[in-house]
Amino acid sequence: MLLAAGYLGAVVRGSVLGVFIDTRGRFSLSQLQSVIWSVVVLSLIAGVATGRLVAGVPDALSFSIPSTLLAVMGISIASTVSSIVVKSAKDMQAPERIAASDASDRPRFSQIFLVEEGELADLTVDITKFQNFWFTLILVAAYIFFAGSRIADLGSAMNSLPDFNETFVMLLGISHAGYLAGKIPARQGAPEGLSLAAKLAGAKPVATLGAPKAAPTEYVPRNPRKLG
Template identity: 45%
Template sequence: MATTFWAWIVSAAVIVLLAVVVPSRLGTQNVLRDARGRYSLSRVQVMLWTVVLLSLISGMAFGRFAAGQVDVAGFQIPDQVLWLLGISVGSGVVAVAVKVAKSTTRPESVAAYPLGAEGGRFWEMLTVEEGASAGKSIDLAKFQNFVITVLLVLLYVAQAVSALKAVDNPAGIAGLPAFSDAFLVLLGVSHAGYLLGKVPSPAGTPEGGTMAQRLAAVAAEADVVKAAPGAQPA
């Protein structure tokens, strides 16, 4: 089973490398930042489950291949795991829609970094995104969602490790470990609370930059490109 575990770890490292490290080397924004230039909790959650599940599938497939199994992808993906992905991705899509709506209707109250000068620490994703307290106060809805997500990720990884250890031959791997229905409900409730927490619109102007300024910079850059198609913006 050592081959399966190593393939799992290597696959996870490759996914993280492609999603986070490579974009920064190319001078582009990594996948964990949103259109505001801030680290996004919904993006981090989707990334976490993507790394865990895709790397696990890759590791199991390689383990079956190394064991001489012809049907390397002949294992099952439980419905609970599909529902888990649906909740995570669906929540991320709704979160993006809310962000776009607020960035469009009240950009002067939405915190954002200047175009090309994205900064902030990773844990800033747990703070308020709008109003005078943006970046200063912890958002309780975000905090609970992050803690529950990390807890469930760790529990699922532990469950997967135990399931793999219980199989003597990688060729005998029947499928990904199932996800408890109770945990699935907990995840759904947590994401519902996270999305409802995005509804209020705190008043005030954030320090360090707003979405209005970022949009103005984008518009100015577009005007430069239109005026001189061959010119490169600074």
Template identity: 30%
Template sequence: MKAPSYVIRTFFVLLAAAAPAAILLCYRDSSAMAGFDWPRLVAWITCLVAMLVLFILAGLKIRGRVLGVLVDERNRYSLSRLQISLWTVLVLATVYVAYLANIVRGPADDALDIDLDYNLIALMGFSLASFVAAPMALSRKAEKPGGEQDLATNGQQLLDAQNLSTLPSATGQVLVKNNPKDARLADLIRGEDVANAMVVDLPRLQMLLITAVIVFVYGVTVGHSFGTSTWLLDHLPKLNQTLLLLALISHSGYVVGKLIPTSATSTSVLPQQTARALTASQRAASLAGDLQARLNACAPGDPLYDWLRRSLALTQVTSAEASALIGQLDAPDFNLDAISRVEGRIDALQASLSSLPTGPAARQMLDAPSEETVRKVQQRLYNVGHNEVTVNGIADAPTEQAIRAELVKQGIARTDLHPRPYRYFEELAHLIK
């Protein structure tokens, strides 16, 4: 009985790993693409589908559910598990096919020269942090006594509404289902406490919707890039800074929502202090986004680079402290000065960031194309009929106009080429003949 399941899993492992390579090897001639790189796109979709099926098979094997990998130790579908699973499948399939396509199509020295998006790496870090922090946040509620009356009322309502096999139980204030088959998709947006098990948890709903939008938008962008980009990829699609900040705020709200007590036994928490701690966490998350944007515009040689890197680390620690404060407000020995100290650090960091100069960063200077490369491009433009171009090694206005005209003639968009100027001119030197 076990042999067929092993055969199926082995088949999909091979499909995810070998099928993309086979597709790309069969179509190694760029002249057969006719303007659309469908072999690379099909290879990516094949890898993506095969990885999703492997996740489904793992869930069926371990939990007996199609979405079993999303079922946590409380026998509920976990939002943090859903998010980290989606990003793992999407990013692994994308990176694997991108590198594999370059290996099959180009020289080995350039195959791994792909510019990965640091915003995407940061977003995966947020997902991993939420996955780790979520159980830690719930453990605080599990240590507190729960409401027996809430469990009796909401447990019975949940039993009837979701047609569960057994009545749910509780660990402290945290609701626990007793059978993996009782997991329902509604768990992704319902409260996790005994007191709010029948209520839609808005931070969870917000995080679910934002995750769905970002994963879908980035997946479509990757698919379009694989189909229309240059023969050899030198970068993956960039994740917009606004989307990264939106995801960071939703992650903060998600973790903070797990820390806020909902039981009637926790009436000692002051609403105004909770609001202060939540506001401080959101301010720190917003400041971290600003610092990350400034850091991305700097190179290691920039005088501001080290200051921005240290400030970003301090801001991230401050954001985590602000989130943790909410779970500590009802402690008898809690000192309200802790909130003031966090707010003071955020104010100081914002004031320091506002006072920074806004002149050109070192990365902008390092990104400038060399005079030799510009001369090469200008000479080729002149040779193909752009007589207004002067071969002087300076990327002046006539040169830019001629480049745009030549790209239009060849049907190439500026976004298809590398965003950094020095790489952009290197590509132009190969394209303009």
């Protein structure tokens, strides 16, 4: 799955991390989380099923998936879908306030932590993204460690995927709720560099802004590639 994600990212976006880039051309925290949880949970399901099959366990797929793990997956997917809905609405209402990236104003991984609209886009850390990223990363790492330990202890006798503590599921839900709430307010002003409106209008990158005849026709990249 990691190889497939890297290949698709390289083909579609020109980077092995391209699977984390959204329709604005920017690195997306919600897409990162969905990919991480999908890879971890689906790999664990495939690994346990394969181990039971190799060990000759009758009905190798007869193991259970805890409701708390399903809840974690549901929270992650619901958060991703809700994020897409909010961003799509803002893209339609005020594309001139939305920061975008392309081959010239290239995306960077730090965008998963940064404000993505208004005059402070890519200049300020979004604290709701910051907390959500670290909470997710720590929870995923802890779950991988716990799952590995349980598989080592039980082997083919494992008849259920590792469970989540309900308190952690609740905390994850609160973290995602805060992340989504932070996306709703409309930030004022236009971002430096490429905006979504300029990208859709086919604006061209320049070293410095002159006096374009019809805005937006030119922009100065925030994170430029070296122009030829």
